[in-house]
Structures are given as structure tokens and as C-alpha cells.
């Protein structure tokens with residue numbers, strides 16, 4: 600048996616595509632790794648991670664998968680999907696991390712998908728207790744074991760066995776096999792598995808990885824990723840050639856909080872939609888992608904840089920945010936109308952001024 604077995608969810612590489620219109624607009628050479636197209640049920644980065652978790656679960660002969668995440672978690676939705684595909688039971692625990700949720704947030708999107716996929720869905724009322732949420736899963740697993748089931752727990756908190764990060768070490772190799780000339784790779788960083796795996800995969804190359812925060816601020820995410828990288832090296836026995844600045848984190852798009860979009864995330868979502876016809880989700884990718892235009896604006900990403908943005912999916916939650924997204928669209932349309940009205944008034948004033956000047960000239964000329 601391989602040391603880190605996989606379930607075989609990644610049957611082919613995801614597309615790597617150039618974003619032509621955004622490249623022109625931002626004056627960089629911008630590409631996108633379409634992990635939103637990975638696997639089943641609206642795809643996403645969690646496919647690569649679950650490939651390893653389910654590989655281990657299958658190796659252990661598990662019949663029930665237990666997983667925890669936010670109410671609109673893509674991780675839990677994809678685990679429910681892969682459990683269905685393999686004929687396993689899924690136990691999905693949803694943590695109440697978002698304050699003042701709407702009805703759509705609580706019932707639509709990934710919650711609805713997990714239900715149609717046949718998962719048992721329960722709620723964990725504490726929002727920010729990562730260890731407590733994992734502990735509740737282990738307790739449930741114990742109860743299931745006592746009933747004769749064979750449970751496998753997928754934890755979300757810190758672990759000394761970050762097998763999920765292996766999925767993104769693979770992704771880095773997949774990108775390099777197609778194009779090894781990127782200056783920068785930009786990804787979202789939440790649990791940190793994607794970010795850790797990409798750093799490990801690009802270590803020793805000239806490609807630098809930036810993690811754009813989706814869950815907690817850079818000051819908290821920095822030590823988290825460093826700890827995970829140490830655990831990854833111990834787990835794999837690989838000593839990675841890491842530079843001192845290997846853990847590079849930007850949290851400018853995180854505001855106001857996990858699961859809620861601020862102006863930078865909203866602008867990023869509209870930019871991607873209007874220039875490339877691609878949809879970013881409100882919780883993860885709108886925030887993570889906002890790093891690209893913002894860091895170009897700040898001069899951190901220089902003109903002409905070759906940048907690969909990793910689209911990590913999240914699309915299962917899109918319609919659960921209908922109210923926020925519609926309010927954003929309405930506001931943007933009103934601003935466009937105001938700008939068009941102001942432009943028309945300016946043109947009208949210029950026309951009147953020119954006519955007045957012409958009339959004065961005609962009068963003077965007799």
C-alpha cells in the first residue's frame with residue numbers, strides 16, 4: 600500500500616488558461632488554474648484534499664465519513680458528494696460562524712446540496728471553536744464505533760498529519776508540468792492546506808506563492824502555515840528548500856469578516872465576471888482574487904509579471920448569498936447610471952459652452 604493512498608478523484612489535470620482581457624487591463628500576464636472544475640458537484644480545491652482523506656478512509660475500510668465546516672462549507676458538500684459516489688455514509692457537521700445569517704444562507708447552496716447528496720446534516724452552534732468542532736466529530740465517531748460502524752474523521756483544525764496538503768503539492772507539480780515560468784502563484788488561505796501544499800510544491804523553484812486570507816488575519820495565519828509546513832516535512836520526510844520569505848500572506852481582502860464580503864471582494868467578483876465571464880464565490884475566491892488587482896495597484900506585483908491565480912471553487916455557496924450579491928449588483932448599477940448621467944451633463948455643458956462661444960464669435964464678426 601502506498602504511504603499516502605489516494606481515492607482517485609483527480610482523473611486528469613484541471614485546465615490552466617490565460618485571462619486575456621484581465622491581463623491587458625492589469626498589465627500583467629495573468630493565468631488561472633481552474634480547480635473550480637475539479638471533481639464532482641461544483642468542484643473546488645477540496646477535491647484534491649479529499650482525494651487523500653478518502654484514500655486513507657478506504658485503506659482503513661471505513662463505511663462512514665465524518666466532517667465539519669461552516670454552514671456554507673464546500674469541504675463538507677464535496678465530502679458528501681464523494682461519500683455518495685463511493686457508497687459510504689456522510690455525517691456533516693455545520694458550524695455557525697456567520698452572524699445574522701439569511702434564510703438562503705441557512706438553507707440554500709451547499710446545505711441544500713449536502714442534503715440531496717444524502718448526508719446526515721447536524722449543526723454545531725459555536726462558530727469559532729475549531730478544536731471543539733473536531734472534538735464533537737471524534738465523540739460522534741466513538742458512538743458510531745460502539746454501534747458497529749467504521750467511522751473515519753476528517754478534522755479541520757491543526758494536525759500533525761496534514762495529508763490534505765499533499766493534494767496541492769501535486770497541483771504545483773501539475774502547474775509546473777504545463778508552465779514552469781510563473782513569477783507568482785496566488786491562492787486563498789483558510790485551513791491552510793492548499794497554501795501549505797503549494798509552498799511545498801514550489802519550494803526550490805523561482806515561483807513565489809502568496810496566500811490571500813479568507814478566514815483569519817495574516818498575524819494568525821502566518822504561524823499556522825509555518826506549523827503546518829513543519830508538520831508536512833516531518834510527515835513526508837522531505838526537507839523543503841524554503842526561503843525566509845516562503846510564507847507570504849496578504850489579508851487586505853478579508854474585511855469585514857469570514858463569510859462576509861467587503862468592497863475589495865465585491866470589486867474582484869465583478870471584475871472577474873465582467874472581464875472573463877468567470878464566477879468567483881463570495882466566501883473564498885472573491886476575497887482571494889482581490890489580492891491580484893490590489894497588489895498590482897500597490898506595485899507589489901510589477902507590470903508584466905507572470906501570475907497564476909488558483910480558482911479554488913466555492914460555487915456551491917453562490918446562490919446562498921443572493922441578498923448580498925443582488926445588493927452589490929443594484930449598487931453598482933446605480934453608480935453606473937449616476938456616472939452616465941454626470942457624463943451626459945458634462946457633454947451637454949461643453950456643447951452649450953461651444954455654442955455660446957460660436958454665437959459670440961459670429962456676433963463679433965458681424
Ligand SMILES: Cc1ncc(COP(=O)(O)O)c(C=O)c1O
Pocket residue numbers: 643644645672673674787788789790791792793794813883884911912913914
Ligand atoms: C472554495 C474555497 N477556496 C479556498 C478555501 C481555503 O482553502 P484551505 O482551507 O485549504 O486553506 C476553501 C476552504 O474551505 C474553499 O472552500
